[in-house]
Amino acid sequence: MPWRSDPRPYHVWVSEIMLQQTQVATVLPYYRRWMESFPTVADLAAADESELMRHWEGLGYYRRVRSMHAAAKQIMSEHGGEFPLQYDQVLALPGVGRYTAGAVLSIAAGAKLPVLEGNTQRVYSRWIALRVPPTDRAANKLLWDVAARMLPRSGSGQFNQAAMELGALVCLPKNPKCDQCPVHHHCRAAELGLQAEIPGKIKRIAYEDRTEFALILSREARGATQYLARPLPDGGRWAGLWDFPRCTEAATESVDAAAGWLSQQLGTEVAAGVRLQTLRHAVTKFRISLHVHQAALSNAGVAADRTAPAPWQWVSLDQIRTLPLSVTGRKIAEFLAADDQSFLPLS
DNA sequence: AAGACGGGGAG
DNA sequence: CTCCCAGTCTT
Numbered sequence: 001m002p003w004r005s006d007p008r009p010y011h012v013w014v015s016e017i018m019l020q021q022t023q024v025a026t027v028l029p030y031y032r033r034w035m036e037s038f039p040t041v042a043d044l045a046a047a048d049e050s051e052l053m054r055h056w057e058g059l060g061y062y063r064r065v066r067s068m069h070a071a072a073k074q075i076m077s078e079h080g081g082e083f084p085l086q087y088d089q090v091l092a093l094p095g096v097g098r099y100t101a102g103a104v105l106s107i108a109a110g111a112k113l114p115v116l117e118g119n120t121q122r123v124y125s126r127w128i129a130l131r132v133p134p135t136d137r138a139a140n141k142l143l144w145d146v147a148a149r150m151l152p153r154s155g156s157g158q159f160n161q162a163a164m165e166l167g168a169l170v171c172l173p174k175n176p177k178c179d180q181c182p183v184h185h186h187c188r189a190a191e192l193g194l195q196a197e198i199p200g201k202i203k204r205i206a207y208e209d210r211t212e213f214a215l216i217l218s219r220e221a222r223g224a225t226q227y228l229a230r231p232l233p234d235g236g237r238w239a240g241l242w243d244f245p246r247c248t249e250a251a252t253e254s255v256d257a258a259a260g261w262l263s264q265q266l267g268t269e270v271a272a273g274v275r276l277q278t279l280r281h282a283v284t285k286f287r288i289s290l291h292v293h294q295a296a297l298s299n300a301g302v303a304a305d306r307t308a309p310a311p312w313q314w315v316s317l318d319q320i321r322t323l324p325l326s327v328t329g330r331k332i333a334e335f336l337a338a339d340d341q342s343f344l345p346l347s
Numbered sequence: 348a349a350g351a352c353g354g355g356g357a358g
Numbered sequence: 359c360t361c362c363c364a365g366t367c368t369t
Contacts, residue, residue: 137348
């Protein structure tokens with residue numbers, strides 16, 4: 001892992017934020033690109049948010065990148081641009097919780113601090129044959145305690161990484177490779193033959209099927225086709241990313257309802273047109289069928305000369321493609337780009 | 348204590 | 359399909 005070769009606090013911090021709820025293999029290309037563009041805390045602090053989001057596009061949990069940006073500014077103003085090495089100060093950085101603070105300081109500074117995340121939760125649950133789900137309040141406290149008592153006199157960073165890697169490669173959620181485990185003789189669950197039952201089931205939020213619509217509005221301006229788009233508002237899904245017109249707040253029953261929603265947004269009547277494509281995707285608890293429709297402003301001649309009401313904007317496809325988009329937004333943009341090339345004469 | 352927040356890897 | 363991922367923050 002690239003952050004292991006030069007484990008400066010900044011490197012480890014960036015890697016740990018990227019690794020939150022994200023597998024190592026997914027993170028690797030993102031980490032490399034990030035370090036090429038933002039090699040220091042100062043570079044990160046000075047960067048445009050949109051540029052950061054563009055680097056994060058596809059990784060998910062976009063609040064992580066905005067928190068990191070804020071944290072970098074905090075490091076510049078409160079710590080003279082030097083990543084803090086005091087636990088309380090690290091924990092005070094936005095987006096840094098107990099896990100990340102412990103990981104950064106143990107790995108980058110040799111601090112004797114425990115970590116507890118998906119892997120070590122499972123490893124230590126089996127280690128002590130913990131029967132209750134690790135997310136249970138008392139169980140979670142106990143596991144943190146085990147993680148702390150496990151730590152060697154020195155080399156906590158290496159130990160923590162080894163414990164996580166044991167979970168990722170050997171002590172698997174299903175069919176753990178106990179025969180290959182270097183410590184299975186000390187494992188209480190293995191001794192009792194309870195590897196399959198531990199850790200206990202974690203309650204999951206039920207999936208919800210949902211239909212949504214994206215409405216593609218275009219106009220000709222300055223010899224190029226422009227599309228209506230907007231940055232998504234703070235606090236919700238994909239905050240800070242750009243999107244084609246789409247109601248992300250609630251399910252939409254029909255394309256006409258979607259057009260009605262957009263009409264309200266714009267203060268101009270919108271008519272839905274033909275379906276261009278349908279994308280299936282899952283986001284948090286929703287499994288979404290996203291129908292992408294052509295749409296038009298009912299009084300296109302008037303509206304075409306006006307600027308769209310904020311936050312909506314008319315943007316050329318080339319511009320859109322430089323902006324940070326959700327994965328579905330990116331798919332729609334690529335679809336339109338291909339469509340643009342093959343059917344240019346039609347519109 | 349529970350829910351929101353993304354997207355993909357792996358079986 | 360389902361489960362899970364080097365979690366954090368807000369109700």
